[in-house]
Amino acid sequence: MKVTGMQVFWMIFIMDVGMTLIMTLTPSLQAAKQDVWISILVAGCIILFATLLVTNAALLHPDQTLIQLSQTVLGKWIGKVVVVVYLVQWYTILPIVLRQFIDVVHILILPATPKAAIMLIMLLLIGYATYSGGIVSIARCSEVLGPIIILMVILVVVASINHADLKYLLPVYADSGMMNIVKGALPPASYLGHSVEYLMLASFLYQPRKGAPYAFWGVIAATFFVLIAMLMATVSIGTNLAPKMWYPFFEMSRKISLFGFIENFDPLTIVIWVASVFIKLAIYLFITSYGTAQFLNIKNWKTLIFFIAPVVMAFAYFPQNVSEATANYLLNYWVPYALPINMIGLPLLLLIVGKIRMAKN
Amino acid sequence: MTLSRIWVGCLTLIACLGFLTGCWDRTEMDDLALVMASGLDLSEDGRVEITLQIALPTGIPSALQSGGKAAKPVLVVSAKGKDSIDALDRLQQQLSRRINLGHRGIIVVGEKYARRGFDQVLDTLLRSPESRYNSYIVTAYGTTAKKILEAPYLMEIIPSIGINKLQYSDFSLSVKTDKFIDALASFGKSPVTGAIKIMKQGAGQQTYIIDKAAVYKRNKLVGFLSGKELKAFRLVAGRSRDMKLTTQMEPPKKEYKGTVTIRLLKATPKIRTEIKNGNPEVSVSLNALGSILSNDTSMDMSKVIPLVEKKFAADLQEEITKTISHTQKKFKSDIFGFGNRIHIEHPYAWKKMKEDWDELYPKASVQVKTVMVLERVGRTQAPAHQQKK
Numbered sequence: 001m002k003v004t005g006m007q008v009f010w011m012i013f014i015m016d017v018g019m020t021l022i023m024t025l026t027p028s029l030q031a032a033k034q035d036v037w038i039s040i041l042v043a044g045c046i047i048l049f050a051t052l053l054v055t056n057a058a059l060l061h062p063d064q065t066l067i068q069l070s071q072t073v074l075g076k077w078i079g080k081v082v083v084v085v086y087l088v089q090w091y092t093i094l095p096i097v098l099r100q101f102i103d104v105v106h107i108l109i110l111p112a113t114p115k116a117a118i119m120l121i122m123l124l125l126i127g128y129a130t131y132s133g134g135i136v137s138i139a140r141c142s143e144v145l146g147p148i149i150i151l152m153v154i155l156v157v158v159a160s161i162n163h164a165d166l167k168y169l170l171p172v173y174a175d176s177g178m179m180n181i182v183k184g185a186l187p188p189a190s191y192l193g194h195s196v197e198y199l200m201l202a203s204f205l206y207q208p209r210k211g212a213p214y215a216f217w218g219v220i221a222a223t224f225f226v227l228i229a230m231l232m233a234t235v236s237i238g239t240n241l242a243p244k245m246w247y248p249f250f251e252m253s254r255k256i257s258l259f260g261f262i263e264n265f266d267p268l269t270i271v272i273w274v275a276s277v278f279i280k281l282a283i284y285l286f287i288t289s290y291g292t293a294q295f296l297n298i299k300n301w302k303t304l305i306f307f308i309a310p311v312v313m314a315f316a317y318f319p320q321n322v323s324e325a326t327a328n329y330l331l332n333y334w335v336p337y338a339l340p341i342n343m344i345g346l347p348l349l350l351l352i353v354g355k356i357r358m359a360k361n
Numbered sequence: 362m363t364l365s366r367i368w369v370g371c372l373t374l375i376a377c378l379g380f381l382t383g384c385w386d387r388t389e390m391d392d393l394a395l396v397m398a399s400g401l402d403l404s405e406d407g408r409v410e411i412t413l414q415i416a417l418p419t420g421i422p423s424a425l426q427s428g429g430k431a432a433k434p435v436l437v438v439s440a441k442g443k444d445s446i447d448a449l450d451r452l453q454q455q456l457s458r459r460i461n462l463g464h465r466g467i468i469v470v471g472e473k474y475a476r477r478g479f480d481q482v483l484d485t486l487l488r489s490p491e492s493r494y495n496s497y498i499v500t501a502y503g504t505t506a507k508k509i510l511e512a513p514y515l516m517e518i519i520p521s522i523g524i525n526k527l528q529y530s531d532f533s534l535s536v537k538t539d540k541f542i543d544a545l546a547s548f549g550k551s552p553v554t555g556a557i558k559i560m561k562q563g564a565g566q567q568t569y570i571i572d573k574a575a576v577y578k579r580n581k582l583v584g585f586l587s588g589k590e591l592k593a594f595r596l597v598a599g600r601s602r603d604m605k606l607t608t609q610m611e612p613p614k615k616e617y618k619g620t621v622t623i624r625l626l627k628a629t630p631k632i633r634t635e636i637k638n639g640n641p642e643v644s645v646s647l648n649a650l651g652s653i654l655s656n657d658t659s660m661d662m663s664k665v666i667p668l669v670e671k672k673f674a675a676d677l678q679e680e681i682t683k684t685i686s687h688t689q690k691k692f693k694s695d696i697f698g699f700g701n702r703i704h705i706e707h708p709y710a711w712k713k714m715k716e717d718w719d720e721l722y723p724k725a726s727v728q729v730k731t732v733m734v735l736e737r738v739g740r741t742q743a744p745a746h747q748q749k750k
Contacts, residue, residue: 117379120376121376121377124373124376124377128373167701167705170705171704171705171706171708174708174709175708237539238543240543240546240547241539241542241543241546244546251494254493254494255494255495255539257495
């Protein structure tokens with residue numbers, strides 16, 4: 001299984017952009033109000049730093065995945081503990097993303113369709129994509145879907161221009177202040193922080209040593225599109241209403257009305273959403289099954305798909321309602337734990353210990 | 362591999378066919394009652410009365426079979442309930458087709474209900490998945506929403522399309538639901554809507570007229586702006602498309618009335634605010650560009666342009682000042698959004714002010730400056746039909 005640098009770019013871009021656009025806008029808006037764009041820039045900086053750590057850590061042993069890498073660098077036992085921390089992240093994000101996907105579909109388009117039907121079809125799809133070619137088929141899918149997603153985001157943003165009222169961006173800074181801007185930066189930062197998965201993907205590159213720029217550009221492109229989309233959502237819906245909505249980006253596309261006959265663009269955002277959720281879930285399914293297999297020394301990682309998929313489906317039923325799935329997970333696990341530990345702390349630890357060991361040798 | 366693979370393939374295919382279509386949410390066109398407009402009223406016993414105007418596809422004559430006696434194109438039903446959903450449920454029991462709000466273009470609020478405040482319905486407007494922001498909200502004046510929706514309108518097949526087009530072309534004032542709710546949710550601005558009533562046009566014919574603006578204070582209707590006040594409001598709000606203004610240039614004589622009418626080509630309002638000793642001061646300036654439409658005086662328009670410009674500017678200044686003080690004294694409602702302007706220009710002072718803005722606004726001092734430039738005068742100079750002395 002080998003992927004190209006361009007494919008890594010698209011994978012990181014899609015993982016970052018779709019979910020951040022749709023899931024993290026509201027908490028950021030609630031904290032930073034009209035200064036949400038500053039929050040995104042701050043989030044972008046945090047994530048570029050995380051990517052710097054991750055790409056350098058991957059360079060320590062370019063031919064190893066995170067599972068092997070942490071055990072080579074930190075020794076067998078501490079390494080295993082670190083791996084478990086990441087496995088917790090992956091095993092929890094899978095059902096949550098699946099659940100969020102269902103919630104969005106439920107709230108916005110198919111209120112009467114049973115959860116199981118929507119879940120099954122998505123699970124079958126990601127299961128098939130992962131089983132048939134592993135990371136290669138997912139990478140090729142993202143190469144196809146990535147440009148479509150960009151096109152759709154641009155379309156939605158451009159079509160909303162006639163609703164834009166730049167006054168909503170004023171006054172800058174006075175209403176929120178530094179603390180709130182940083183607070184607003186954390187949710188998008190934690191969702192943009194999927195560049196951590198580069199540690200798993202890097203070893204599949206044809207040239208693992210040259211992968212870093214692609215990861216950086218993936219993050220930069222994702223931040224850029226999240227930035228313009230959030231700006232547009234703020235100025236078109238306004239700071240009075242947007243913080244009260246679950247999915248402001250969707251609502252913005254529902255508001256679109258051009259020339260009196262082009263109305264209700266929400267199918268476009270559904271395309272962005274479904275495509276990015278598909279790629280994200282598929283990558284996580286691959287990483288989780290491949291990682292677990294390596295961790296437990298199971299030879300054929302593909303058999304684990306059949307184990308993980310039903311578990312994911314069962315866990316997706318856990319959250320009682322939309323606010324548990326969307327807000328609680330994000331604000332109680334992802335932001336306070338996953339962001340500082342999994343995305344910054346542990347890569348930093350790997351990097352420092354790895355460098356010290358290298359210097360000793 | 363072969364047999365099990367075929368099995369898996371078949372199962373996947375069946376699952377795709379079953380699930381991908383989202384059949385649980387399938388709705389056929391002929392199972393839908395497409396609501397074109399809905400009306401909200403307060404009934405005598407204090408409950409909500411919802412009126413729906415539903416399009417009847419069979420009643421809409423197609424291009425081919427025009428002529429002949431067409432069936433009624435719309436069905437108007439109404440029901441009372443504790444809240445809007447309760448009323449909608451009661452309506453659903455009368456209807457053989459499922460109520461679909463996805464195409465609702467107009468929401469009419471009866472005057473009585475508007476005066477009491479209709480928040481209990483507002484939330485439903487945005488919460489349901491099929492509700493749209495793009496529907497216009499209008500207030501009925503002197504009548505109920507039910508009467509408005511029951512009235513026939515000859516110009517369009519479906520009457521509410523008529524209201525929709527009146528609003529879309531923005532001849533007087535049009536406000537969409539999201540803007541209305543946005544103003545309600547903000548501290549520094551009060552909502553307004555267009556105000557609609559039915560006009561009798563003789564011989565049993567009726568039309569709608571939207572010639573007033575309904576002024577709300579928070580969620581309650583407090584009054585209406587009409588005529589010159591409405592124009593003044595639209596000018597300050599920057600929504601003066603295609604507006605005509607008339608002024609008295611000369612005292613009326615036997616031969617002529619002495620009026621000049623212009624069409625506004627462009628009007629740019631500018632609102633600045635200042636805080637002096639903790640008191641807000643607002644200055645409104647308006648730069649207008651006009652073109653003369655009619656001249657019912659003896660004056661030669663090529664010579665007196667500066668004079669006419671000054672007269673119009675003075676008129677506008679007076680009107681705008683009057684209207685603003687009207688909203689301050691009578692309505693106590695900041696429909697111009699001066700509060701939002703203070704928020705932008707003096708964010709830190711606004712933090713202390715915003716909770717009490719409703720009380721502060723009537724006391725704020727407002728200066729109005731207007732400049733009028735007449736760019737075009739039309740094809741003639743003096744009125745062509747008058748005998749030259």
